[in-house]
Amino acid sequence: MNDDLRVLALRLLERKPPPGPVLPPRVLAPGTLPALIKTLARPQTPPDPALLASLCLKYFYAYVHPDSLGTDVSLDALTHLAGQFARRRGGAPQLAGQGDLRRFLLHHGFALQMLVDLPKTVHLLTALLTLAVPGRQGGFLGLDLGAGTGILLLGQYLLARRAGCPAPTLVGFEHQPQVAGRADALLAALGLGRVRRADATRVGTFAGLPDGPVACVTNETLPSAGRRLYKEPFPAISAALYAALGPRLTATAFLPEAVWVSDRAGRNWLRLAPDNAFAGDGAGQDRPLRLAFMRDVELAGERIPVARVGEGLAGLLAAPWRESLCRRW
Ligand SMILES: C[S@@+](CC[C@H](N)C(=O)[O-])C[C@H]1O[C@@H](n2cnc3c(N)ncnc32)[C@H](O)[C@@H]1O
Structure with missing residues (x-):
């Protein structure tokens, strides 16, 4: 195929992104990302879903365009990037001549896809902010296992600050090198924490952390x-975490707080929770845990099927965008 034909063939796959703004305009909070983080770090600020959705979308923009950190990015610009992301595979007129950006969106697609599922990510952040953690006196060491873009570390930062801890120590582990590097650069630029490129299923990954109890672990x-x-x-990450740090996890707040799995028919259920190192209690467990079927999570004390996480928050995204951006679970 000659080059002109190839270009024409690729153009046939192009579609426009969904129409209209990505968020209903009333949802978007004004201000830069650092200003919004400062606002949400104050315990007096209610963790309103619209504020958290604005946080996620501005964080998404800063992850892709780190030079924008000091800018109050407009809804038009956020929508433009969301459209480029939604059409990263098939292409769109908005991506014409932007090969580097398109490759970036493809290489970081899995982690970004989690972040921009605003209903589910906001639900997770809301639940995270309800966790009981030590305040000013206790110090705060927080870990995120499979950190992706680092959004849950940002959530842990808000949790610690809202509990009165001025300078939490936050460390994420992420095995995709390009994602670990980008998340680390963004969290470091914001002064919130660090992400290390590492395999969290290996016990050795947890060596060299600061001493003391772990205040919070997120593991999505x-x-x-x-x-x-x-x-x-x-299961492998939980096993490595407990093998490495077990005695330091007795008072840790976890997100999710517990995970429910069952056999295929749904006859035998297991609750994976901190009291059994997220491995089940052994009762009625006749097959390896990794063969069990994923069912529910516990968030903010409530047990919910994973597919229903974020259900009540669909209105954070404008209706035409929901199908292309809601892909976390
Ligand atoms: C479902 S995503 C969640 C990302 C982020 N925590 C969030 O909530 O948006 C899981 C992440 O874990 C990473 N991951 C998977 N296996 C891992 C491992 N063994 N060690 C470290 N990271 C891992 C993936 O690359 C992916 O970025």
């Missing part, structure tokens, strides 16, 4: 509803 390495656990590394 879970498959979709009805898929077997081995599709994602949650």
